Amino acid sequence: MNDLKKLETEAHKLVTLAKEAGADACEVVVASGNSLTVGIREGAVENSNRSESDALYLRVFCDKKIASVTSNTKNDPKTLAERAVAMAKVSPEDPFQGLADQDLLFPQDDIEAKIAKLDLYDKTEASPEHMEKLALEIEEAGLGVEGVTKSMGSNASWGTSGFVLATSDGFTGSYERSGFSIVGSFAAGEGTGMERDYEYDTAIYLDDLKDAASIGKAAGERAIKRLNPRQIKSGAYPIIVDPRVSAALLGSLSNAINASSVARKTSFLRDMMGKQITKKSINIIDDPHMVRKSGSKVFDGEGVANEKLNLVEDGILQTWLLDSATARELNLQTNGRASRGSSGTSPSTTNCYMEAGEQSAEDMIASIKEGLLLTETIGHGINMVTGDYSKGASGYWIENGEIAFPVAEITIAGNLKDMYMNMTPASDLAFKYGTNAPTLLLEGMTIGGK
Secondary structure: OOOHHHHHHHHHHHHHHHHHOOOOEEEEEEEEEEEEEEEEEOOEEEEEEEEEEEEEEEEEEEOOEEEEEEEOOOOOHHHHHHHHHHHHHOOOEOOOOOOOOHHHEOOHHHHHHHHHHHOOOOOOOOOHHHHHHHHHHHHHHHHOOOOEEEEEEEEEEEEEEEEEEEEOOOOEEEEEEEEEEEEEEEEEOOHHHOEEEEEEEEEOOHHHOOOHHHHHHHHHHHHHHOOOOEOOOOEEEEEEEOHHHHHHHHHHHHHHOEHHHHHOOOOOOOOOOOOEOOOOOOOEEEOOOOOOOOOOOOEOOOOEEOOOEEEEEOOEEOOOEOOHHHHHHOOOOOOOOEEEEOOEEEEOOOOEEEOOOOOOHHHHHHOOOEEEEEEEEEOOOEOOOOOEEEEEEEEEEEEOOEEEEEEEEEEEEEEHHHHHHOEEEOOOOOOOOOEEOOOEEEEEEEEEOO
């Protein structure tokens, strides 16, 4: 368990020292963490790592000049504060940086109770023996799938983190969170015909993790299904997008409505505020107040109170993701989406998801005469300025509403603006990632094959 009261004391001490050194304003983040990972391969422990960390992040403001320094809690805080102020005084001016407006900060007397309701911390401290047991169960189940020829490794991990934010305006907020994860990867086939796949799960609470054996079995079955892939003829076909890939597509949309990208004119959606960017039936939500979810928080990286946001409502883009600096640059007000980095803040989502549709994924597949079930993309082929999209891909070919055979060594191409306007969500939304979307039907995509 992280000692939040001790971290708060350290933060307040550094705030005082920074003011004494000449800062007009400042903010301090103190972060600490513990983690344990056990990796198994072929029935034996391949690696076991335990780590503890702590760090101080100080950002000072001298008029319109700013500087950030990072250290650990063992270094002299007075020297750290003096160094930061000296750096700020010789830095260029930034008219948009500064502490968040005080009237937007989360009320001090309500923080602990609201954080407790999010239920983000499991007091269970995982032991190496238990993590090893989970990883072994994954591997045993995966190797038990007929046709699986090799374990590529299984892992079980646990970690906790403590976070404190203190500012010279008097804000203090802290929370701690825990996390557990399990993953297994397996190969099927031999030599150049070998195929591999994986499955994993994550949870805030250990008891919420899926059964380890089911993760191993699912990973092994995925690997088997990928054996003997074929290429297909190039053309325009409908694509059914697996949630693994649809989550990434939603992530690209989140990046495009990040106010940093909008302000720098590096987003293909920079002129689309208040306009339709998806079908009218689609809603995209960012909700920081979901219980036991990895992105949940009651205040953002600047101490600003956050709320559930409708990013896209009935297909219409409603807002950018904003922190204080980007809001000032765009003449707007922050919506509490600041996330912390070593040098300050930047806008980000919390728990972002696309609402489920009405049709099941199975019915979507059954409706396709000829098309692709996309399960994996390869590469970084997205131009965020234009929206042009081109990636290597693999998955399964659909014929007459049924999965016919696996496919590989193909490409898919289009433009994200068109893709978002021509996507239909299925009913299978599940909260597995920080960003979640159901299976999607994409119309009119170009597939490059043989």
